[in-house]
Amino acid sequence: MILSEINIQKLIDTAQAMVADNKGLLAMDESYPTCNKRFAKLGIPETAELRRDYREMIVTTAGLNESISGAILFDETIRQHLMDGTSFIKSLTDNRIIPGIKVDGGTVLMAGHPGEKITEGLDNLRDRLKEYAKMGLKFAKWRAVITIGKGIPTQACIEANAQALARYAALCQEEGIVPIVEPEVLMDGEHTMERCFEVTEQVLHTVFNQLYTQGVLLEGMILKPNMIVPGLACEKQESIDEVADATIKCLLRTVPAAVPGIAFLSGGQSSELASARLNAINVRFKNKLPWELSFSFGRAIQQPALDIWLGKEKNVTEAQKALYHQTVCNLAARRGEFNDKMNK
Numbered sequence: 114m115i116l117s118e119i120n121i122q123k124l125i126d127t128a129q130a131m132v133a134d135n136k137g138l139l140a141m142d143e144s145y146p147t148c149n150k151r152f153a154k155l156g157i158p159e160t161a162e163l164r165r166d167y168r169e170m171i172v173t174t175a176g177l178n179e180s181i182s183g184a185i186l187f188d189e190t191i192r193q194h195l196m197d198g199t200s201f202i203k204s205l206t207d208n209r210i211i212p213g214i215k216v217d218g219g220t221v222l223m224a225g226h227p228g229e230k231i232t233e234g235l236d237n238l239r240d241r242l243k244e245y246a247k248m249g250l251k252f253a254k255w256r257a258v259i260t261i262g263k264g265i266p267t268q269a270c271i272e273a274n275a276q277a278l279a280r281y282a283a284l285c286q287e288e289g290i291v292p293i294v295e296p297e298v299l300m301d302g303e304h305t306m307e308r309c310f311e312v313t314e315q316v317l318h319t320v321f322n323q324l325y326t327q328g329v330l331l332e333g334m335i336l337k338p339n340m341i342v343p344g345l346a347c348e349k350q351e352s353i354d355e356v357a358d359a360t361i362k363c364l365l366r367t368v369p370a371a372v373p374g375i376a377f378l379s380g381g382q383s384s385e386l387a388s389a390r391l392n393a394i395n396v397r398f399k400n401k402l403p404w405e406l407s408f409s410f411g412r413a414i415q416q417p418a419l420d421i422w423l424g425k426e427k428n429v430t431e432a433q434k435a436l437y438h439q440t441v442c443n444l445a446a447r448r449g450e451f452n453d454k455m456n457k
């Protein structure tokens with residue numbers, strides 16, 4: 114790919130800023146169905162106004178920028194405004210939090226591959242990215258989903274998803290937008306940690322092969338992978354340190370040193386476990402590896418706050434305290450200074 118010198122420097126600067134100073138990313142880019150599902154579970158009405166209110170609660174949390182370098186938004190949110198009339202993008206930018214955007218169109222069943230999914234959203238992506246760049250968004254996210262099960266994932270599913278991730282990443286860089294490349298191997302299932310390792314290794318090899326083939330600038334992207342964990346329903350649940358070691362062993366085998374940062378997804382782990390595992394990874398490996406070991410958590414940062422907020426104005430202050438607390442826990446985990454007492 115032919116990138117101008119200006120775009121190359123811009124991509125590198127943004128990618129580095131996204132993982133600088135022990136901060137991490139806040140994923141608040143739930144699509145309509147995902148956000149509505151989380152609201153419905155708590156009896157919160159599934160309206161555009163409440164989605165806006167919820168996200169205003171998040172971005173107006175005092176001290177958010179102490180731990181959060183960037184926030185991933187959903188298309189609906191970037192067209193909404195805070196109560197005082199400021200756009201979400203301006204509010205974040207004024208607060209020195211880099212605004213980003215989810216650009217994938219979600220997953221659908223992959224034809225001819227029962228139980229497997231492919232991510233959609235490449236149609237018109239170039240035009241959408243041009244608009245996003247104009248609006249001031251500096252990075253983007255595309256999530257591919259790999260399911261572990263009997264006879265799956267297939268090579269076909271891994272390759273199709275890897276190719277789409279690389280096409281998305283190349284299009285982003287053309288517009289000066291840093292792509293977060295997110296190939297998520299799901300935690301659901303009875304599979305062992307070894308199986309998660311094996312599948313993630315294969316997925317990351319395939320993804321980086323495609324990124325190379327399609328000329329993506331590795332210095333100007335962020336990888337957002339799963340940690341190497343046993344399936345949620347697996348009998349054997351390895352210790353936090355074992356998860357940390359397996360995760361880094363897998364990443365060392367697959368992720369080129371040119372990538373500036375790895376920002377883990379939380380994937381449905383509890384807030385405490387996600388922070389404890391990120392902490393162990395940094396205790397054991399911080400400053401010994403070529404990449405920053407950061408976070409891009411959605412549920413692990415938001416869930417306690419959402420449980421308190423419940424769609425009610427009177428709960429905003431308490432919800433913001435919970436949100437702030439989770440961000441501080443993860444800043445500590447980035448430094449390898451998180452401990453259980455922080456959650457008491």
Ligand code: 13P
Nearest residue numbers: 140378379380410411412
């Ligand atoms: P979780 O941390 O809740 O997995 O969300 C991260 C994300 O952005 C998924 O695409």
